[in-house]
Amino acid sequence: MCQCCCSAEPVVDPKAQKLAGVFSKYRGEKGALIPVLQAAQEIYGYLPKEVLESIARELKMPLSKVYGVVTFYAQFHLKPRGRYVIRVCQGTACHVRGASQIMEALQEKLAIKDGETTTDLKFTLESVACLGACGLAPVMMVNDETHGRLTKDVVLKILEQYE
Amino acid sequence: MRRVLICAGTGCVASGSRKVTARLKEELDRQGLAEQIKVVNTGCHGFCEQGPIVIVEPGDIFYCQVQEKDVPDIVAKTLANGEVVDRLLFKEPGSGQAVTRYHDIHFYAKQQRLVLKNCGHIDPENLDEYLAVEGYEGLKRALTTMTREQVIEEVKLSGLRGRGGAGFPTGVKWEFAYNSPGDKKYVVCNADEGDPGAFMDRSILEGDPHAVIEGMLICGYAIGADEGYIYVRAEYPLATHRLRVAIAQATDRGYLGENILGTGFNFKLKIKEGAGAFVCGEETALLTSIEGNRGMPRVRPPFPAVKGIWEKPTNINNVETFANVPVILRKGGSWYASIGTERSKGTKVFALTGKIINTGLAEVPMGITMREIIFDIGGGIQKGKEFKAVQIGGPSGGCLPKELLDLPVDYDSLTQAGAMMGSGGLVVMDETTCMVDVARFFLNFTQKESCGKCTPCREGTKRMLEILTRITEGKGEMTDIERLERLAKVVKNTALCGLGQTAPNPILTTLRYFRDEYEAHINEASCPARVCKELITYWIHQEKCNGCTRCARSCASSAIAGAAKQPHSIDPAKCSKCGVCIEKCRQGAIVKLTGKERQLVKH
Ligand SMILES: Cc1cc2nc3c(=O)[nH]c(=O)nc-3n(C[C@H](O)[C@H](O)[C@H](O)COP(=O)(O)O)c2cc1C
Ligand code: FES
Numbered sequence: 001m002c003q004c005c006c007s008a009e010p011v012v013d014p015k016a017q018k019l020a021g022v023f024s025k026y027r028g029e030k031g032a033l034i035p036v037l038q039a040a041q042e043i044y045g046y047l048p049k050e051v052l053e054s055i056a057r058e059l060k061m062p063l064s065k066v067y068g069v070v071t072f073y074a075q076f077h078l079k080p081r082g083r084y085v086i087r088v089c090q091g092t093a094c095h096v097r098g099a100s101q102i103m104e105a106l107q108e109k110l111a112i113k114d115g116e117t118t119t120d121l122k123f124t125l126e127s128v129a130c131l132g133a134c135g136l137a138p139v140m141m142v143n144d145e146t147h148g149r150l151t152k153d154v155v156l157k158i159l160e161q162y163e
Numbered sequence: 164m165r166r167v168l169i170c171a172g173t174g175c176v177a178s179g180s181r182k183v184t185a186r187l188k189e190e191l192d193r194q195g196l197a198e199q200i201k202v203v204n205t206g207c208h209g210f211c212e213q214g215p216i217v218i219v220e221p222g223d224i225f226y227c228q229v230q231e232k233d234v235p236d237i238v239a240k241t242l243a244n245g246e247v248v249d250r251l252l253f254k255e256p257g258s259g260q261a262v263t264r265y266h267d268i269h270f271y272a273k274q275q276r277l278v279l280k281n282c283g284h285i286d287p288e289n290l291d292e293y294l295a296v297e298g299y300e301g302l303k304r305a306l307t308t309m310t311r312e313q314v315i316e317e318v319k320l321s322g323l324r325g326r327g328g329a330g331f332p333t334g335v336k337w338e339f340a341y342n343s344p345g346d347k348k349y350v351v352c353n354a355d356e357g358d359p360g361a362f363m364d365r366s367i368l369e370g371d372p373h374a375v376i377e378g379m380l381i382c383g384y385a386i387g388a389d390e391g392y393i394y395v396r397a398e399y400p401l402a403t404h405r406l407r408v409a410i411a412q413a414t415d416r417g418y419l420g421e422n423i424l425g426t427g428f429n430f431k432l433k434i435k436e437g438a439g440a441f442v443c444g445e446e447t448a449l450l451t452s453i454e455g456n457r458g459m460p461r462v463r464p465p466f467p468a469v470k471g472i473w474e475k476p477t478n479i480n481n482v483e484t485f486a487n488v489p490v491i492l493r494k495g496g497s498w499y500a501s502i503g504t505e506r507s508k509g510t511k512v513f514a515l516t517g518k519i520i521n522t523g524l525a526e527v528p529m530g531i532t533m534r535e536i537i538f539d540i541g542g543g544i545q546k547g548k549e550f551k552a553v554q555i556g557g558p559s560g561g562c563l564p565k566e567l568l569d570l571p572v573d574y575d576s577l578t579q580a581g582a583m584m585g586s587g588g589l590v591v592m593d594e595t596t597c598m599v600d601v602a603r604f605f606l607n608f609t610q611k612e613s614c615g616k617c618t619p620c621r622e623g624t625k626r627m628l629e630i631l632t633r634i635t636e637g638k639g640e641m642t643d644i645e646r647l648e649r650l651a652k653v654v655k656n657t658a659l660c661g662l663g664q665t666a667p668n669p670i671l672t673t674l675r676y677f678r679d680e681y682e683a684h685i686n687e688a689s690c691p692a693r694v695c696k697e698l699i700t701y702w703i704h705q706e707k708c709n710g711c712t713r714c715a716r717s718c719a720s721s722a723i724a725g726a727a728k729q730p731h732s733i734d735p736a737k738c739s740k741c742g743v744c745i746e747k748c749r750q751g752a753i754v755k756l757t758g759k760e761r762q763l764v765k766h
Contacts, residue, residue, distance in 0.1 A: 030455075030473065034438055037438075038438065069455070072458065073440050073458070074438070075397050075437075075438040089359075090359075091359025091360055092517070092590045092604070093360045093516035093522075093588075094359075095359075096517045096592060096601075101742065104741065108719070129357070129441065130360060130362070130398070132356070132362040132396075132398065134211075134360055134361075134362055135210070135214075135362075135522040136211055136212065136214075137516060137522075139177075145177075147177060148174070152743065
C-alpha cells in the first residue's frame with residue numbers, strides 16, 4: 001500500500017479502524033482497560049507501543065498504568081507472535097504424565113525456547129498451567145484447538161498439520 | 164423420540180466429537196431418519212478420557228471413544244434396529260466386562276450427581292432444555308414465595324460451604340453482604356479456576372451454564388444486588404462462548420434484565436475474561452482485576468462483602484457454589500443438609516487425574532473416603548502400579564500417603580491432615596512419582612505466579628524453590644530440611660494472601676509423609692522414584708538386550724552404540740535422559756539407575 005503523502009486521500013488502516021470501533025464500544029465504561037487490551041491484541045496479534053499509546057490517550061490514563069497492566073498478565077504480549085501459538089500444558093495432571101518431555105520435543109523441533117517465536121513468525125511456543133482437559137493429559141493447544149493424549153511422535157505429526 | 168447425545172465439551176471436541184456429530188447428521192439425512200432422531204450436542208460428562216462420548220436415549224446406551232468411522236454402525240444397528248454395538252461399549256478396568264447402560268458403569272454408579280446432573284444430558288445452548296429439567300424453578304420459588312431473608316435462611320440451613328477453596332459457609336457470607344449498607348451491590352462468580360489439575364468449573368460452565376446464572380440471580384435477590392460479573396479464565400474459550408449464549412437467551416426470555424418474572428427484580432450480568440494470572444483467583448485480586456488494574460490482592464478486612472468492586476458491597480462465590488444454589492431452593496435446605504457429614508454438607512465434585520485409570524469428574528457426597536473415590540470410582544492405578552500419594556487441593560493443598568486413604572473427605576479432616584479441599588483437584592501419584600519433584604513442581608508454579616506485592620511470598624517462594632531444586636539435583640544438605648521447614652512456617656504465617664499462606668503446604672505435607680525421600684536425595688544422591696534427572700543414569704542390561712537396535716535408532720542424542728544382535732550400551736556423557744529408549748525397548752532391558760547403583764556404569 002502507498003504510504004507516502006502524495007495522494008489526497010488519507011490512507012485508512014483497517015486495523016486502526018477496528019481499534020476505533022473498540023474504543024467507541026467501551027467508551028465511558030468502568031474497568032474497560034483489560035477488555036480493550038484484549039480486543040486490541042486480537043486485532044494486532046500483539047500490543048505494539050503505538051497501540052498502547054493510543055489506548056492510554058483514549059482511556060485518559062497514564063501510559064505507565066497501561067504498561068503496568070500489560071506486563072502483569074501473562075496473556076498480553078509486547079512482541080509479535082507466531083501465526084500458530086502452541087500452548088503446552090505444564091499443569092499437575094500433565095506434569096505427572098510426562099508434559100515436560102512434550103515441551104522438550106517441541107523446543108528441539110522448533111529450535112526455540114518456552115516463550116519464544118520462530119524467526120519466520122510461524123510458531124510461538126508457550127507453557128500454560130492447565131487447559132482444563134486434564135483427562136487427556138498431556139495436552140497442548142494450537143490456537144483454539146486442543147490436542148490430547150500426546151506423545152513425542154504425536155506432537156511432531158500434529159505440527160505438520162499446521163502449514 | 165430417540166435422542167443421540169454427543170458430548171461437545173473441551174475434552175471430547177479435542178478427541179474429534181465435532182466430526183462425529185457432522186457425520187451422524189449426514190448419515191441420518193441420507194437414511195431419511197433426520198425427522199425421527201434428534202441429535203443433541205451436550206456439555207461434558209466428566210469422563211473425558213473415554214471421549215468422544217455418545218449416549219443413545221431411551222435405553223441409556225453409553226458409547227465411548229467413538230470415531231467418525233463408527234457412525235454408520237451406530238445408525239444402522241442401534242438407531243435403526245435397536246441393537247447395541249459391542250465394540251463401542253465401555254469395558255470395566257480390571258474385569259474387562261462391557262457395560263451397556265450409562266448408569267451401570269462403576270465410574271458413574273457410585274456418584275451422586277446434583278451439580279453435574281444436567282451436564283451431558285441437556286443441550287447447554289438451548290434454554291428450553293434447561294427449563295424442561297426444572298430450570299429456573301428455584302429462582303421462581305425465591306422471587307415469588309420467599310422474602311430475601313428467607314432465601315438467606317434457606318441457604319444457611321443447607322449448610323452449603325464455598326467450593327472455591329476455603330469452605331466458608333455460603334449463607335453466612337450472603338448475610339454479610341445483605342447487612343452491608345448501600346443501595347448498589349454486586350454479585351461476582353469466580354470462574355478463574357486456576358488450580359492446575361481441576362476442571363469441574365469448566366465442565367459446569369460448558370455443560371449447564373444456566374444453573375450458574377440461576378444461582379447468581381438468587382444470590383442477587385437475597386443480598387439486594389442488581390448487577391453481576393462472571394470472571395472466566397482466558398484459557399476457557401468454549402465456556403465463555405456457552406455463557407454468552409446462555410446470558411443472551413436468559414435475557415431474551417425475561418430471566419435476566421428488568422422486572423424478572425414480573426416481580427420487579429432487576430439483574431444484569433456481564434462476562435469478564437481473565438488475562439492469565441493465577442493470583443486473580445484470590446477474591447480481592449479478582450475484584451481489582453475486574454476494575455481494570457494489575458490483579459494484586461489486598462489486606463482483608465475490609466472483606467468484599469463490605470468493600471468490593473468500586474468500593475461497593477460485593478458477594479463473591481465459586482462456580483460450583485452457585486451451581487448448588489438452584490437445587491437447594493427447589494428441594495429445600497434441610498433436604499440438602501441430609502447429604503454429607505456433620506460439618507460438610509452436600510456433594511463435592513472432584514477432578515480425578517494423574518496415574519489413575521478412570522480420569523474424570525466425580526461428584527460424591529461429602530464424607531466418602533479417598534479410597535472409594537480412587538479405587539471404586541477411579542478404578543485404581545494405571546498399569547498395575549502401586550498407589551503412592553494423592554495430591555489434593557492444587558498448589559495450596561498437600562500430598563496424602565496411602566495410610567490416609569481411609570480418611571473421610573470433608574473440609575475439616577483434609578485441613579487437619581495438612582492438605583485442603585481447595586477446588587477439588589485430585590492428582591493420583593504412583594511409585595514412579597518423586598515427591599520432592601512434586602513439591603518443587605508446585606513451588607515453581609507458586610513462585611512464578613506470586614504477584615510480588617508482599618515480601619514473604621515473593622522472596623520466600625523463591626528461596627524455597629532454590630532449596631528444593633538443589634535437593635533434586637543432589638546438591639542438598641541435611642540442614643536444608645530444617646531451613647525449608649522454618650521458611651515454610653514463616654511464609655505461611657506472614658504472607659498477605661492465600662497464595663503465599665498456602666504455598667508451603669506441598670512442602671510441609673511431603674516432608675511430613677515422605678521425609679525419607681528427601682533424605683535419600685540428600686544422603687545417598689538417590690531418587691527412589693527415578694525421576695530427578697541429575698540423580699539417574701540410563702543403563703542397558705547386557706544380558707537382556709538382544710541387539711534389536713530399536714533404541715539406538717530412536718535416540719535423538721546418538722548416545723546408544725552397539726552392533727546389530729549385540730548388546731548395546733549408552734554413553735552417559737551424551738545421554739539426555741529423555742526416556743524414549745525405554746519406551747521403544749521390548750525386552751525391558753533399559754533401566755534407570757540411581758544412588759549406589761550408578762557405580763555399575765563406572766566400570
Ligand atoms: C491464590 C488463590 C487462588 C484462588 N483461585 C480460586 C479459583 O480459581 N476459583 C475459585 O473459585 N476460588 C479461588 N480462590 C478462592 C477465592 O479467594 C474465594 O475464596 C472464593 O472465590 C470464594 O468463593 P466460595 O466461598 O464460593 O468458595 C483462590 C484463592 C487464592 C488465595
Ligand atoms: S493439567 Fe494439563 S490440562 Fe489440566
